[in-house]
Amino acid sequence: MCGIVGIIGTKPVADAIVEALRRLEYRGYDSAGVSTLENGRLTRARAEGKLRNLEARLSEVQLGGHTGIGHTRWATHGAPTEQNAHPHMTSKVAVVHNGIIENFQELKDDLVAYGAVFSSETDTEIIAHLITRYIEEGATPIDAARRCLKELSGAFALAILIEGQENLMIVARQGSPLAIGYGDGETFVGSDAIALAPFTNTITYLEDGDWAVLTRDGAEIRDLEDRIVNRPVQKTIATTLLVDKGNHRHFMAKEIHEQPEVVSHTLSSFADIAEARIVLPDLPVDIEKLDRLTISACGTAYYAGLIAKYWFETYAGLGVEIDIASEFRYRNVPLKSGGLSLFISQSGETADTLAALRHCKASGQKTVSVVNVPQSTMARESDAILQTLAGPEIGVASTKAFTCQLVTLACLAIGLGVKKGLIDRDRERELVNALVSVPRHMSHVLQMEDQFEDICHILSKARDVLYLGRGTAFPIALEGALKLKEISYIHAEGYAAGELKHGPIALIDENVPIVVVAPGDELYEKTHSNMQEVAARGGQIILLTDQDMEQNGLELAAKITLPPTHPLVHPLIFALPVQILAYHTAVFMGTDVDQPRNLAKSVTVE
Ligand code: F6R
Secondary structure (H helix, E strand, O other): OOEEEEEEOOOOOHHHHHHHHHOOHHHOOOEEEEEEEEOOEEEEEEEEOOHHHHHHHHHHHOOOOOEEEEEEEOOOOOOOOOOOOOOEEOOOEEEEEEEEEOOHHHHHHHHHHHOOOOOOOOOOHHHHHHHHHHHHOOOOHHHHHHHHHHHOOEEEEEEEEEOOOOOOEEEEEEEOOOEEEEOOOOEEEEOOHHHHOOOOOEEEEOOOOOEEEEEOOEEEEEOOOOOEOOOOOEEOOOOOOOOOOOOOOOHHHHHHHOHHHHHHHHHHHHEEOOOOEEOOOOOOOOHHHOOEEEEEEOHHHHHHHHHHHHHHHHHHOOEEEEEEHHHHOOOOOOOOOOOEEEEEEOOOOOHHHHHHHHHHHHOOOEEEEEEOOOOOHHHHHOOEEEEOOOOOOOOOOOOHHHHHHHHHHHHHHHHHHHHOOOOOHHHHHHHHHHHHOHHHHHHHHHOOHHHHHHHHHHHHOOOEEEEEEOOOHHHHHHHHHHHHHHHHOOEEEEEEHHHHHHOHHHHOOOOOEEEEEOOOOOOHHHHHHHHHHHHHOOOEEEEEEOOOOOOOOOOOOEEEEOOOOOHHHHHHHHHHHHHHHHHHHHHHHOOOOOOOOOOOOOOOOO
């Protein structure tokens, strides 16, 4: 994950910025850079690789100046070279950026026509050029930045310096976190409170859509509609911890809100976003000859695998054998030597998944693991790993690791489809662009959080809750039920909507809320019939959908309409409302959300 730091101070800032960037190293990065305003002029030092390379560069060029921005970059658009490292700048504007600017190509085409000369392959550089253009056209620095921000589409965080403006920094947050820190005659900005801990523990977290004008005296924060807003100033304890809750009550809430950012980082490591291409690491099998895949995992990771099964079948033409690892390891599954087995695990230490991996290895299978912890046993023992970049997940209930597993598996399915000749260039572009839009849509869903409150009240009064879905919405129904039961202790079950008539319908009466996960796809009509069956028996239907479909007189207890998205990414988007429902229901019921009873984060025993 990229990291951002900025300081408007009273003494030279370059070294302090590097010190703060060091605290963001845990996020992972492959290049770094600093820019300062020295006597009103923008300067810059950047280096490939680790911060020590940047420090070596800084000892040569010695950047002065009391105002500066710094960045650790995890490559998205363009290779991890010095040229692509942030800050990006013109003679008038320097910028550091986390996230993805989706419409960068059209903005770039316009800017090139205007005469801008680009020196990197990044999406970020368009921001520096666009603000420069507006300043050249007569706008004030703040207006130029405001106009630029309105043109950007995507999920991002930014810090911007303007030539000649030593007491000014413009920052913005849309989907990627950003915190402002207050000192004595100094103001700071960072990707999280951990970066700012050496300077201050007085912090304001920006909300999505916020942008702010920083000076040495503090910050003026505006929302999406340009209204001045007051965001709470709080004391953080990040000084002593490597992970903190930010402005959230629980780690789980923080992790739910991190999803636009971590999904975008994970996507960046398996896709060339500028080219809209999948880029997979070498896999230990001959992909052209591959026709089957075996998947094992536990809990939420197993549900990620269930969703991936639909993708592997649809996009890569692969038959998939998937099982819960604790069952798989004791079955006598005939495994063809040289076949491919896939394991999915946040921790990389889950005993049953590890045992399944060892069993497959012993049977001559090639093994690939999707893991979040690259030092884990599964990562070490697999032939290849696909690392999810969710960062540390502290809440026991998995959230951001799940969506990062999904985006990784989607890339794998598309990448295999391309290699097998089943997906042509246009289709690949369409699918990758759908994945690129996910962080923006996730951020939109997170801004709808207030709409979920009434539903949580309904759920909190229930003894049993059913979740229904079809297609890839079925595993989301399973995941929704698991999330609810593990943190709120309300009994919940997920079912394939078509299974309703084969048993679970007997449970339905007016006391049973039924959460129906039904994107407006070609399966919607079928699920609608199931909802009518539920309604006829007095069940309270809570519909999660993404279109305003005709309800034909169907009575709903509640309905949430998410932004419409490409069918490929439905599970990535619909994962969020089921997490939010479980989270707020649990908070409402007063349970221990981050450490629910009887559960462990990593199940290292059978
Ligand atoms: C549920 C949850 C668990 C884990 C499962 C596997 O919210 O977190 O079901 O998904 O224990 O853990 P990992 O992914 O570490 O193998």
